[in-house]
Amino acid sequence: DAGVIQSPRHEVTEMGQEVTLRCKLISGHNSLFWYRQTMMRGLELLIYFNNNVPIDDSGMPEDRFSAKMPNASFSTLKIQPSEPRDSAVYFCASSPIPQNTEAFFGQGTRLTVV
């Protein structure tokens, strides 16, 4: 298995533009987590899904952020409009449920909003 795959690896965009980050889960996993990592705040959970259903989106900072799982193996995180303070590394991770196992992370997308 290739692991969790994220794209793009790097994204530079101008303030006000729409940004879409993509994630492909590990085959057989049915929990999906989106995290944001910054130097100041570390890894913060934004949202997570079980079986394509959003379970907890309390970490989504604003309405500018939205996440979807159109199918069991794929997810998107969209920021519209983007702002410079959104600059961070965004990770997605997947795990099987209901087992109490570890989550496996992708390589991340480094987002820079100028």
Next chain:
Amino acid sequence: EDQVTQSPEALRLQEGESSSLNCSYTVSGLRGLFWYRQDPGKGPEFLFTLYSAGEEKEKERLKATLTKKESFLHITAPKPEDSATYLCAVRILGFQKLVFGTGTRLLVSP
């Protein structure tokens, strides 16, 4: 409020100099404590899971232990390739998500 605190923030060791990293937690109900390693420009890589006080896990030069309030990651005779950020996370009773500490940046000099 559920909290995970890691110390120290940064640690510099000489090759072969053993030490320990600390992860203390205050949670309403622990369903697992996880250690990850993160290299620059990469995603966190899973190392260990501990579920109950007294449990220990080992992998090469690393050993993780767990008490009711904290976990330690012991590094024995570290090598430069052990340099990374080490993250701990907890899974809380009733929740699927992992709550992370801010990590310890370890640098091992030859």
